[in-house]
Amino acid sequence: MVTESVAGKTTNTRGAIDLLDISQAFLSHGNPLPVLDRVSLSVQPGSFVSLVGPSGSGKSTLLRLAAGLDRPLTGRIYVDGHQVTGPDPSRGLVFQDPTLLPWLTVAQNIGLGPQVQGHGDDPIWRSRVESMIELVGLEAFSEALPAELSGGMAQRASLARALVTRPEILLLDEPLGKLDALTRSTLQAEIDQLWHRQGFTALMVTHDVEEALLLSDRIVVFSARPARVLEDLTIALPRPRTRDAPEFRQLRRDILGLLS
Structure with a gap:
């Protein structure tokens, strides 16, 4: 069930994520390597939350756990009150x-x-x-093979593939990290528009603090490995957002200060 907010954004009433006391470790040269240290995080339906932190701090690991691709060492993950035990079409x-x-x-x-x-x-x-192809602007390339696409077009196709089944949750693992600056900026705006139109819950890993500020309702800052939550920031800036706004620049400095 979806509702329409006064701001014109479609919001899904489903898609709540609860990560409770999550720890994870991997074997490295035969020894356990702690990655996540008792992380707890709740994400409200229809919100856009970004995870930022040092490289290797476990952000992508947490995303894979939320997707049901891996199982945590300790702790539990719930979506709409149901424990996650594996992948599900409701999570793109x-x-x-x-x-x-x-x-x-x-x-x-x-x-x-x-x-x-x-x-x-x-x-x-x-x-x-067909509607999703049009929505991501690939009408002229619907019969093209991936090798015939630019990096930006290929990522648009990946977004469309994840969203065509209308998932309640979209998990984004550094989705624009390998694109040039201009293409990245364009796709940031397109992700924002897709989120407004479809109302899914978004949980995104990014190393780009400005990208997180442009798109997110909340930014969760992680420590170095084994990751803990250093700060959980509500981003109340009006949309659409601009990088040159004084409040935007101050938040960027604050978050970079936490990361340093």
Whole structure:
């Protein structure tokens, strides 16, 4: 069920994430390497939360746990009150690399989720795939193969593939990290528009503090490994946001100060 806010943003009433006392460790040369240290975090439905912190501090690990791709060493993860025990179509995931299947066209890649779920021949789902292609501006490339796309177009296709099934939660793992500055800026605006239109809960890992400030309702700052939450900041800046606003610049300095 979705509701329309007074600001014109579609907000899903589902998609709450609760991470409770999460710890994780990996083996390194036969010894345990702690990555997350009793992290607790709650994300409200329809909100946009970014995770920032030093490289290797466990942000992407936390995202994989929320996706159900890995299991925590200790602690539990819930989505809408149900414990996460594995992947689910209600949680879309976008990686830093587009991970498109090279032998499928853009339209086929975007329609992969519905195809796997047995909806490939359903006219309603075909129409939804076509609408998503238009929404991300790839109409002229729907029959192109991934090798024929620029980096920005490939990432648009990945976003469309994650969103075509209308997930309640979108998990973004440094989705724009390998793009040039101009393309990155364009896609930041497009992610913001998609979030406003579809109302999903967004949980994003990024190393770009400005990107987090542009897009997020909250920014969670992580310590170095093993990661703990250093600060959980509510970002009350009006939208759309500009980098040259004094409040924006001050928040950027504050967050960089925490990271240093």
